[in-house]
Amino acid sequence: MITLLNKYFFCFFVLLLANSIDAQIVIGTPTLPFSQICANPSFNTFNVTFSFSPVAGLSATNQFIVELSDPNGSFNSPKVVFTSGAGAVTVSPATLTFSVPITTAGEKYRLRIRSTSPAATGPNSVAFAAYYKAQDTPFSINNFGSTATYCSGGSYVLTIDNPGVGSNDSPLKYPSLTYNWFKEPSLTPIATGQSLNVNQPGKYYVETNYGTCTSNSYSNRVTVNEATSTAATTITSSLGNPFCSSAGSTTLTTSAGNNYQWYKNSLPISGATSQTYVTNQIGSYSVAVNFGTCVANASINLQDYQFSSSINIPDTNTISPDETLAVIVTTSASNPDYKWYLNGAIITGASGSTYDVKNKGSYKVEITQTTGCITSSEISFVVNSTVDPNPFPDVINIPNLISPNDDGINDTWIIPQEYVSGTNTEVVLLSSLGETVLKTNDYQNNWPENKLDFKNVNQVYYYIITTQDNKVKKGSITVLK
Template identity: 30%
Template sequence: MTPSLKNSLPFLFLCYLFLGAASLFGQTLNKPTPADNPTIAGNSIWTAACASADFNEYYVNFTWLPTVNADNQFILELSDASGNFGSPTELAKVSDKNTNFNFDIKFSLPTDTRGEAYRFRVRSTSPAKISPASDSFEMYYIDFKSSLLISQNANGTIPAGGRIDLCSGNSITLAVHNVSHPGNYQYKWYRSGTLLSEKSSAISIDIPGIYMVEVDYGTSCSGSANTLSNSIKIKKGSSMGIAINPPPKTILCSGESLVLESNIKDQGYTYTWYKNGFPITAPIVDAYNYTVDANSVGFEGEYSVEIDGDRICMERSLGINITLENDFTVALDKTGPLVLLPGKTSLLSATTDANTPTYQWYKDNIAIPGATDKTYLANAIGEYYLEVTQNGGACTSEKISEKILISPPTSFELSIAYAAEYTDCNNTSIVLEVDTITALLPNGTRADVTLDLVNSFTYQWEKDGIPISSETGKNISLTTSEENGNYTLVANLDGYNPTSNTLDVILMTNEALTINAATTVLCNDSSEISIGTATDLNGATFNWLKDGKNLHQTSTVLTVNSPGTYSLELLENGCTLVSNNISIKPMDESLISLNITNNEVVIREGSSKTITARGADSYAWYYQDQTLLSTTDEIELSREGNYTLLATLNGCQISKGFSVSHQDTFSIPNVVTANGDGYNDQWVLPNTYTKDPEINVIIYNHKGEEVFNQFQYNNDWPQATTIFPKQNMVFYYTIQKAKKILKQGTITVIR
């Protein structure tokens, strides 16, 4: 034995055991494990993955047994950050390793990978199988790897000397300001070297110390990213008692402005002004006042100021609420343009939330005498608007509504539509109705006047250009296929007579087309089944279909002799009426079963066995001489011979044959005493090996020479004339059927 083969024996033995286990228990996929990167010299197996744009190449090792199909693929999948495979990420796909039981898979981390509990698994596709999950690993894709910068409220200004003095009882917010999407990461904040619990990009501070932050890339990867920020030293300083001088008013009228001023000024400090807690200015030296403009949308709110400077602590004043008095809105209840017919009027109205308002309507920019209510009944064409004045309080203000045009129409357009979802030859009923009424105005604009005028018009429905008696409403209901046609609507109002668009209506006949057959089972290749319908097909246009394909048969009754799904299509009133499906199938003889195996029944001589049949509508049992034995579903048999069951199912007759034989009561002898005393002179075999004409018995002498060869052995060896030159001679026998060896052994002949 060569050394290499000798050394491989333990491995081969293990593979043999593994393959044996796999054959017993099915496909085995082992959990993937980290592997060495072959492209890096001296690289060890990884324990954590810290990927980036500069490096993102890792390997796992995978083993499996015993076999897969030729089209199989191995797919490496990654869990979410918590190790859950509810929605795994595909990392790699391998299709050329279906005979390699131990190989490495290369992969790269997705750019959104961040966590400390990721796991792998491998999935095979043919057969479908999933390996156990791997151990948990820390994995991060490091896409930000620069030093962080922090400042107060992320304003981008790092304080001189990196120091901020904080007044007792106050707090300050430090935040990262050089990351475009800071919320995409978690962070580690430190106070004088101690790790804090805060993980967001900002931290609120009220305790002195030296503060720094870095991106949290986990225990193993954070150091390689080098994201540690600048430091800011927070110290306790003396308070200046910052406050906003009381303003002359805190409630402004529309259009007014107000100057807020700090109580500390002209000392070279920086000021930051806040509204509702958010900075509205940058820190500016000596910016101790701020102008609030009531013309600015949303100016209302709480204003405060923050002061900072050398040898003083940063502190913020209490807030002052600035509001707008008597602000209100006004809007017309209708949008224009509006249509005014000769001799008619149009009601204008407005909505306002002003307190104690007064009203004045205008036409063509001129006040209308006496039109001082919030509604006005217009009877002339022109452009209208409403002026609302709010009275009382510190302010008096005026606002005007949007303008609305009232104009006579030059013409109308009428549009009708289906009142519900409609498809030709699908609906069995439909309602048509007025959809829109549009007025065309002299200036070329269009106005939707449906709501205003839909009930003012009179109507007449037409089918195929002919008026329909009694159909004079704004809608029409169609319920039968006899009403199929082209519909239009003619309207009338004060001499205007618009005609609508045309809608086609093709309704499906509200009836069912049913086909039927006496049976759906073909007994044999020569069987035929007739499929018909109670619907009168004479003179109609129809198609018989098999498996969705036209058979081009013109008979009203279809005769079929092959399996398939059959249906009927009938053209009626312009629509195709489709019948039910009838599935014709061949007879399945396996539906008839007997409680026997291999069509053979073996019983002890003198005993009996009950044979039971299932699945048929009727039964007839026959002996080999065609004698009818029974017509029930079971029969008790004790006589050897051949039997036949004729079972009837769905009009089809199925034949099943079987045999009954007596059980052998002795085994194959291995000794013959050929002394002519009439006892044990011949080698006698059990019936099992003598009744079958296809069983061949062959006997050989001690030299391997064939001395006897017989099909359907007659228990007649050795014959009386056979000569045995020795006292005890040993012969060898083989009992076989075709090429299959049934029995083999020795025969000792004693004279």
């Protein structure tokens, strides 16, 4: 009886051993279709391919697991980055898709494949760099200030802004990130923290440490200067200099210090005691910056943007009655618009860069730049006539009596030369009923030009004369029949 029982257990053990031997598989080295992993919030999907045998050795509940080493390639504490469904993988070779953790950052990661039923672990893959770029846009240091100053023997701390101005996405929002600081032109990092204590002049910037992965996560450049009591710092204009005042105010910015006082034309500006000063006025601006143990000064001659324009004739010109003067404008304005004026009144239809002058008078052309900085300038010139038929005799007083009877004496209303054509004086005549019978800025001493319809024996009219500088003369005119 004991002999038969022993035989039974021996046969059962052999059967279990045979099944255990049949249930072993061998997993091959993972094949990587990438040389490095540069993941970000919008892209974090990667493939790994491996082989295993025998295929029949898998149980129906088997799962394949993708494990990621630490940054130095060690699997002492591997991270599981993918687990297949039970019995989902039954064909060799197989390709699995995984994502890396957001804390991934290093140059010597490796992958390996592990199975659960039967339990087996494959060899490590080749080493590769891997980074999760949680922040991958430019960011600011020094509040986007392009300069900074420290006193001789002191230092200045450059810091990554958090959150920073505007839409600045500070990398300090992502605790897992590390940094590399640089001093141009060297490409070797000089520090790795969130800030940098600077005690040497130079241009500095910082990048998020994404190793060999190409990155857009870098800061603005800051030029750091060493100041003494007589050294000058700098002032920058946000809209440049010259600036376009029609585009709004410009922000003047100086180097960061302990306190500030701004001046315009050497006079202190009340309340202007911050690092920036906003203005839309041109002028000579300066600032005194106190750095603690020294004070530095800076200045800027802020000018408005202007394009250049000229015409091909002098300021004063003379033409004969049958002569034409061709005036041509040359300008650097972008997409210019032109308006021409005679004696203060716009000339209808004159909108090009040239104008043919046929009449004497005071002219000007207004040039407007219509793209970029919207701004205008004017050029004035005068045209006289060589022949003066003397239509405007030099009378002293404004007459109050005329007799249009064609006898050559007082036939028209002759007024002093200071009010006639060419002086841009407005002459208005009103009837006794208040009706306007004449209104002009170019009076020719020719009223009345037509025969008047006398309703009374002696008609009375009223005049209002307004000069270009708004001096007014009023009175009456009696017209004798």
